[in-house]
Amino acid sequence: MKYKSILFYILIFIFSISLYGCSSDKSELNEINLVAGIGIDKISSDNSFLVTLEIINPNHTKNDTNMSNKVENKSTIQVSTGHSIFDAMQNFSKNNSALLDFSHAKVIILSKELCESGVSEVMDYLNRNRQMRSTNWILVSNKTAKEILESKISSDSATSTGINTMMGLFKKNGSIVPMNINNFIIESKNESKSAFAPVIELGKSKDSTAAKITVERMAIFKNNHLIGILTNEESKSLLWMVDYAKGHVVIFPTKSSKNNDITVNVFKKPTKIIPHLTEDGVNMEIQCKGSAFIEQAQNINMSPAAINSLQYDIESTLKSQLHKLIYKSQKDLNTDFIGFSTKIYNNNPKEWLNIKKNWSRIFPNIKYDINFEINVTNIGIIKDPVITNEEESTK
């Protein structure tokens, strides 16, 4: 009896050791190549994919005391083509000695042409790949993705890690909404079938030969196709309509009636979008809240009346900007990236079934009402401008 139980335990142990998967996952450190960023282009001539990988070159981190001052290109770029993305990835092994490890990839850059012709297969591949993280940032490039990865961000040795840090900062406070794979897929799947992603632009600057990377605009997708790119201001206004990043910073100058230049920094608080279904149709109520901090001011007399007028100025400026964005969404692009449909679906799921049929007809004519409530806070800490211009104030 005792031997039976001992045998039983031994069998359990042997089974649990021998009958498990993932044993092929083992890899030694010197067998792998860490991929930091992936760029995907579409070659329109033969309908194949051009995949660019930025591979971190760890040999440079080896402690050679004399070499440490010489910060060189820490990453290498490899390119491969294939009929599908997976095919292209497989083709890397033809001229590469090491195993590619995607688990530390941070950034996925899609070229404009690829986005225009549709991203569904790309997103599907990224979602299915076991190593790929769904927290990878998605960016749309205005040129080819290869060019973006080959360019340099001044402070960072690898472009992808630089973009990753940049996106992390944008998430905390920034002018655009960073987008990762997970959120992109969620956005593309919701009722409006529209998504957005930041645009990464490569522009030649005059003073230096190297091209400069800029991220300041948002690209709009509808049904997995790129349909338009918002302007700078519209991209900033988009922050009010989505919840992906909290506490955004929006900086803009206001011209108050007294002709004084003031720059305020507006922190966003969660926005409420409430749909009202009336007999005339759908009416959206948009309630935006935020708090503003004065960053820079000249010749302002901080009286309650002045602050009130300042608040009014900020509110009206923001309102007109948001109007422009919604106008673009409704009339120009006819794409509901601002999320009206999701709100209606969430609040009135039954009625949505009816509205859904005629949505593309209804959407451009939806009436909306924007309410801004901005509080200028922390005024008392530093009240008047540090040095006032006497002449002007006496006038």
Place this chain on the structure above:
Amino acid sequence: MKKFFNSKNTSAPIYVQKLSDDRYNLPLNKSLSNNLNILYELFSNCADVVYHKFVIDSIERSCVLVFINGLSDIKLINENVIPSIMNIKEITQDTLKSDHIIEIAKKHFLQIAEISELSTIGQVTNALLNGNTIFLLDGDDKALEMTTPGWKEKSVSETNVEKVMRGPNEGFTQNISINISQLRRKIKSSELKVEDFIVGKQTQTKISITYLHGIVDTSIVEEVKKRISKINIDSILESGYIEELIEDTHFTLFPQIQHSERPDRVAAGILEGRVALLVDGTPCVLILPATLIQFLQTSEDYYERYSTTLFVRSIRLIFFVISLLLPGCFVAIISYHKEMIPTPLLISIIGAAHGVPFPIFIEALLMEIAFEALREAGIRLPSPANQTVGIVGALVIGDAAVRAGVTSPIMVIIIATTAIASFSIPSYDMGYAIRILRFSMLCLGAFLGLYGIMLGIIVLLIHLSSLKSFGVNYLSPLAPLHLKELKDVLIRFPWTHMKCRPHYANVNNLHRQKSSSENIKDEKG
């Protein structure tokens, strides 16, 4: 407060606290045999109490000298006390019929510096426990206390193994009677029982079990006695022999009996209701039953303020786990779960590991074995040569191996951390167990990844929870859970809140201090 005043009024403060027991208040009887019977009863099972009976021919009375072996100076008793008592017969013919021969003896005959008369049993026991000799004469209701303390203090030195910052500096010696006297000096109570056994056909080694009667669970004492009586071996040279001969099971790496060289620690164990087992010829005293948690505690935890205990004990626990799992987890994560490491760290690890010829598992194994060899070499060598080993180890393993590309710097860091962690376990026999298990965890991690580590931990926990030490669960008070005892596991509550002894102490006597409300309850009940 009451106790405080009491102790001030009387000359013997320790005695005052014992007033609760009625037997201590008994006056001495005129009949010697009655007095002796009371003493026998009080000091039952105390083999170190010596009763030297003889008859003084001239006055035809029998008398007894009582003292505790090891506590009293036998040379003084032999050379001064006994001859002067024998002297009584020659000169005191005329006072033969006096009832107070004791007084006359005290005045005229005894050649001892300090003598006092005692009239109650309590005074007698108190005097005995302080190392004094008691002279009882038949027909007298008074006893003489002769100050003859003579325990050997010079041979008692600090232990090298269990160092503390705060606390008594003495350690046990090789002599069992001195060791017992050291315990007696800590616990001045007649309830401290000492029972002797002679084990070993050739060595005839004396071993003593000591415990506090009334606090210890008698079933544990009986079990210990039973197991000792079953021993049939030719030699006992160290308490390790006994430990292995009486432990519950041999199929485990974990020590089931604690050992210590510190009298205060052993005394603390005895006061918690445990049994101490002393073996002649070794300073290592066994304490049983033992639980896993006790191996992670030191006597200092109780001497320092309670707030530091939480910090120190959590550090110890964290490093206990690190010592067991770190190399295994590191190899597992590097081989199978690279995505768990932060990217910059992984990049530097890969960069540092460039050119290392061995797979990471072999690398870790080699380094572990090298470290164990260094440690083993360091223990055996005399201290001057010890430094050489350290320098060679630091240079060869730490620096040259990395420079030569045999191993990566990160592996050196891992092994060094593990080494420090293994030294932070206070008990080194537990350290041995963890060290051996570390190798199996390393293998599991290398072949099965974190899944293997998890398997290993599950098997280990099953094993630990099945272990018992003299009927006490090894993982208690954690499993099975004893909520009251959690006051002394990771944190130690202030003494005012620790009112109970561990659950394995005598069920009828679980309170080590009583709050006033409990006292009232007891009186009513």
